[in-house]
Amino acid sequence: RKEVEQDPGPFNVPEGATVAFNCTYSNSASQSFFWYRQDCRKEPKLLMSVYSSGNEDGRFTAQLNRASQYISLLIRDSKLSDSATYLCAVNSGNFNKFYFGSGTKLNVKP
């Protein structure tokens, strides 16, 4: 079983739509959680960390559900510029050992 699993998509949504991605993880001892954004043929860049209480950054909201072992990312009012692949990352308590999902591709259309 993979450590981290994501729906690969693609999610094709119109501008202005709200879209949500989930990411499940297998190790209940996992301690820290992140969402990264990756543009085509570029390196991943941190979008936001995911805190136990949930956190929001503008149009982006991240949630953690430890009981069901998943994290989510909600994007409101989608922009064309949000088109990218979104990767979740989980650190399973081994300080520098991160596990990444395979990414969810988002296409925002005019």
Added chain:
Amino acid sequence: NAGVTQTPKFQVLKTGQSMTLQCAQDMNHEYMSWYRQDPGMGLRLIHYSVGAGITDQGEVPNGYNVSRSTTEDFPLRLLSAAPSQTSVYFCASSFPGGGYNEQFFGPGTRLTVL
């Protein structure tokens, strides 16, 4: 600051050849990692280091060696390239912090093994 730099950007090897992918960071990060990214597989950890002189294996270490003689540099060596090592390789660095700190990625090296 240049951040995390990787060279070369592109490389084509023949089966059996060896080479070293270079990675350097100027942010004084103690933690550095190497990942490979294949279609549909996401990023997979090859090797990582928590400081100069200290390295450890990740998920897919076979066929790769690393060393960390300085804080700044973390080269990845392919001992005898195989077509299965065709991939995009990313180096990343971060401050220590029990895994709570953001990783900064280099621009990647696209490697093709024929």
